[in-house]
Amino acid sequence: MRIWHAIVIGALAELSGVALTATATWLIVRAAEQPPMSALTVAIVAVRALAMARGGLRYAERLSGHSAVLRYAVELRGRVYDSLLHRKDIPSGDALTQLVSDVDERQNFLLRTVLPAAVAVLVSMVAIAVATSWPLTVGLVLTCVALPLASAALARRRRTACASLRAQLADQAVHLVHGREELIAFDLFDAELAQAERTAKALARKEHPADLTPLAMLVQFAAALLMLSQGEPAWLVLGAIAAFEVTLPLSKTPLGAQKQASPAKGDPLLSILPSDTDNSGPDDCELLNGRTAIVGPTGAGKTTMLNAIARELEPSKGALADAHVFHTTVRANVLLAKPDATQEELDRAKAIVDLDLDWDRVVGERGEEISGGQRQRLILARTVLADPDVLLLDEPTEGLDPQHADTVLQRMLDNCKGTAVVVTHRMEQLRLFDHVHHRGPIDDQNVSRIG
Amino acid sequence: MVDRRHLAALIPVPFLVLAQADLLARVLSGAGGLALLVVVVLLRVGVLWLNRFLGRRAAATTKVRLRRRFLEAPGSRAGEVATLATKGVDAVEPYVAGYLPAMVLAVLVPVAVVIRLGFADLTAAVTIAITLPLVPVFASLVGAHTRDRTLSQWDALAALGGHFLDVVKGIGTLRAFGRAEAQSVMVRQLAAQHASATMRTLRVAFLSAFVLELVATLSVALVAVPVGLRLLDGGVSLYTALLVLLLAPEAYLPLRTAGSQFHAAAEGKAVLDQVPAPRPSGGVTPPDLFVSEIVLENVTVRSLRDFNLTIAPGERVALVGPSGAGKSTILGLLLGFVRPDSGRVLVGGVDLASVDQREWLRRVAWMPQRPTLVPSDLSSGERQQVALNRALAREDAGLFLLDEPTARLDPGTEAQVLRGSREFIRGRTAVLVAHRPALLDEVDRVVRV
Numbered sequence: 001m002r003i004w005h006a007i008v009i010g011a012l013a014e015l016s017g018v019a020l021t022a023t024a025t026w027l028i029v030r031a032a033e034q035p036p037m038s039a040l041t042v043a044i045v046a047v048r049a050l051a052m053a054r055g056g057l058r059y060a061e062r063l064s065g066h067s068a069v070l071r072y073a074v075e076l077r078g079r080v081y082d083s084l085l086h087r088k089d090i091p092s093g094d095a096l097t098q099l100v101s102d103v104d105e106r107q108n109f110l111l112r113t114v115l116p117a118a119v120a121v122l123v124s125m126v127a128i129a130v131a132t133s134w135p136l137t138v139g140l141v142l143t144c145v146a147l148p149l150a151s152a153a154l155a156r157r158r159r160t161a162c163a164s165l166r167a168q169l170a171d172q173a174v175h176l177v178h179g180r181e182e183l184i185a186f187d188l189f190d191a192e193l194a195q196a197e198r199t200a201k202a203l204a205r206k207e208h209p210a211d212l213t214p215l216a217m218l219v220q221f222a223a224a225l226l227m228l229s230q231g232e233p234a235w236l237v238l239g240a241i242a243a244f245e246v247t248l249p250l251s252k253t254p255l256g257a258q259k260q261a262s263p264a265k266g267d268p269l270l271s272i273l274p275s276d277t278d279n280s281g282p283d284d285c286e287l288l289n290g291r292t293a294i295v296g297p298t299g300a301g302k303t304t305m306l307n308a309i310a311r312e313l314e315p316s317k318g319a320l321a322d323a324h325v326f327h328t329t330v331r332a333n334v335l336l337a338k339p340d341a342t343q344e345e346l347d348r349a350k351a352i353v354d355l356d357l358d359w360d361r362v363v364g365e366r367g368e369e370i371s372g373g374q375r376q377r378l379i380l381a382r383t384v385l386a387d388p389d390v391l392l393l394d395e396p397t398e399g400l401d402p403q404h405a406d407t408v409l410q411r412m413l414d415n416c417k418g419t420a421v422v423v424t425h426r427m428e429q430l431r432l433f434d435h436v437h438h439r440g441p442i443d444d445q446n447v448s449r450i451g
Numbered sequence: 452m453v454d455r456r457h458l459a460a461l462i463p464v465p466f467l468v469l470a471q472a473d474l475l476a477r478v479l480s481g482a483g484g485l486a487l488l489v490v491v492v493l494l495r496v497g498v499l500w501l502n503r504f505l506g507r508r509a510a511a512t513t514k515v516r517l518r519r520r521f522l523e524a525p526g527s528r529a530g531e532v533a534t535l536a537t538k539g540v541d542a543v544e545p546y547v548a549g550y551l552p553a554m555v556l557a558v559l560v561p562v563a564v565v566i567r568l569g570f571a572d573l574t575a576a577v578t579i580a581i582t583l584p585l586v587p588v589f590a591s592l593v594g595a596h597t598r599d600r601t602l603s604q605w606d607a608l609a610a611l612g613g614h615f616l617d618v619v620k621g622i623g624t625l626r627a628f629g630r631a632e633a634q635s636v637m638v639r640q641l642a643a644q645h646a647s648a649t650m651r652t653l654r655v656a657f658l659s660a661f662v663l664e665l666v667a668t669l670s671v672a673l674v675a676v677p678v679g680l681r682l683l684d685g686g687v688s689l690y691t692a693l694l695v696l697l698l699a700p701e702a703y704l705p706l707r708t709a710g711s712q713f714h715a716a717a718e719g720k721a722v723l724d725q726v727p728a729p730r731p732s733g734g735v736t737p738p739d740l741f742v743s744e745i746v747l748e749n750v751t752v753r754s755l756r757d758f759n760l761t762i763a764p765g766e767r768v769a770l771v772g773p774s775g776a777g778k779s780t781i782l783g784l785l786l787g788f789v790r791p792d793s794g795r796v797l798v799g800g801v802d803l804a805s806v807d808q809r810e811w812l813r814r815v816a817w818m819p820q821r822p823t824l825v826p827s828d829l830s831s832g833e834r835q836q837v838a839l840n841r842a843l844a845r846e847d848a849g850l851f852l853l854d855e856p857t858a859r860l861d862p863g864t865e866a867q868v869l870r871g872s873r874e875f876i877r878g879r880t881a882v883l884v885a886h887r888p889a890l891l892d893e894v895d896r897v898v899r900v
Binding site: 203 | 478479480485488489492495496499500503507510511512514515518519521522523532533536537541544548613614615616617618619620621622623624625626627628630631632634635638639642643645646649650653654657658660661662664665668669671672675676678679680682683685689692693696697700772773783786788808809812813815817819822823824832838841861862863864886887
């Protein structure tokens, strides 16, 4: 494990700092006794060497620490991705975003919490062994173990108190931004903003780091004063103060730090995702031949029905409309459906859906650099190229103007040799289908969620 | 924006640092003063506690102010604002409570130390006074040299780092096309690339910290060894030598703290840079819409180029055109949410930009394309109906704006929307974004965008 390198190098860096202080003090106190010059030579060389070593070792520690954590991240990302790969259910977008930020958080935790703590413990152990002075031993146990644990516990309590307020503030923020124009237009914005500000104030009273550094400093000087009163030599007292200095940062726990990091089996990171559920299939499988339109009033559960059909199919057999657009080129996004497609096939798919984008255009995160209609047609082009056994489309031409929409859908259906199931609102399109399936209003059907 | 009142409480710190070193040197050289040292140590811890307390309070005040600004800022994405208002604002804490005090101490303490040493031992004072400025000078030299190199790499890093989020969020799509397995290797490859690219950047970026540490520790050696040698000749007293030894690192320590706080505070500074300007308020009273002409004069913004449109009072206009042509942008201009890059929007001859927006919006009934101020457990059609009813409830509105009401509606709901708006727009100025032919029968004029 490379993280051990970083810990050892870090401890050596800090120890050379401590030793520099102790040696320099010894040098001065000894010089005051006016011994021959030769008695000081070793100490002088040591002071200079330690001064050089500290900077270099710190630099090496920083690099090896980051390198170890980044290597760990490669493995962690791969593992998290693989476990997602083998789940039956795909978790929601929010759960996935949370998962990714937890992976980042885990890296930070290793680098900013675990590494400095391990270095401080190692330095303390050496200092305790060298000095064999009980005030130092007791003090270091306090600043290395007791106070950090207390501050972590305090932070945990504050975090719990803050979590719900934060969630509330996030909700209020989303509401204020999404509804901003409407809120302003209907003169509700200031009242909503004042409400969010009340949450922000309540939050600000609670969220600050659990900082016991002043207490740790008190321990540091109490130990030094006790050592002084016991008549310990000056180099030992000042060395002890320097050793305490290494442990002081541990008594402060930032509120953002991760709760726990036990890299045990059965990765706890994944426990935030909902567990796999086995959904029972739809009873509408007689739909699956020819070209079928699903129509019905708003809220009748058309999308729910389509999703249920999609779940029943082998993933590669049905192409569902709710698709992700990757932050890459139009070509790469469409090629996903058929990596060995020829340029001809690509151009044909593009022509069928009237996609007016260059193949090499980069679409931005979630396709935010192209228009909604273009994004929609890009997904349709991908679907055409995939040429699935069962074509599933949920209002595929929403966002296109009506005549254009009808033409595109007609061309897509003509191109489809297998089965097609399409949710639509446009009565004008119904002539394109073999069957029309009417979904009744909500109370006629057992619909679990409105799409 | 940033609360700085807590910085005044830092003034006693340099005096306490000097007093503590002085007394410790006395005690160690056998001159007594242990009781006084205990008092000074207690004072120092007390002042530290007070500083942390005030810093925390200043951070809290700053955070409340920032959150308010972010929440009222226009034209931003909801996810971004939610992140900024919760986690993002947190990053300001190290800036306010850590970096700012460290910067103040980085000036106060070294100056105090050099002055005190000037009285005790001139050689040491001069050595420190010369090497001290080297720390910021070297750090900024190294920083300037590395900035260009790191900047060019950050973009690449961000792209590589973003890939993981992108594939994780798109895993449903990847699986649907049977491409998920292939990405498993890609995830590891790109993460490995990300790791080595990051390390290349860090090797350079950490150099400035390296210089800082090196100058600080070397200077202690530079001060300690000559003082020890002069002690040997009896040139200085043990008390003075110890004082020099104790004070020398104190001169560099605040600079090192400021250096490390600088990196911790960088994120907070970035957040502060993103603080939007406060919302403008006030303006002239809007003209009476029942008699005022509305003119869009050579307006260029988003997809509109030199767009001109004149709407007479009481006229009903439908906007048609392909998606992305700028129909919704025109409604945004009329609402005042979109400001023209060039050109003007005039109401009764008055520039809409100078009109009090709140007063203006009280006279407008608006139904948005995707209403959000409705309970989320409704279907999209039901949401449209709720939004329409709310717009129609504004009975004294002189202008009615309706955006693609029928885009997602079944025919039943559509008929209801038509009926409702038909009655409402009688006698009012109306601008409708239309996708369906049915709506076009209700208007006086159709404008192709």
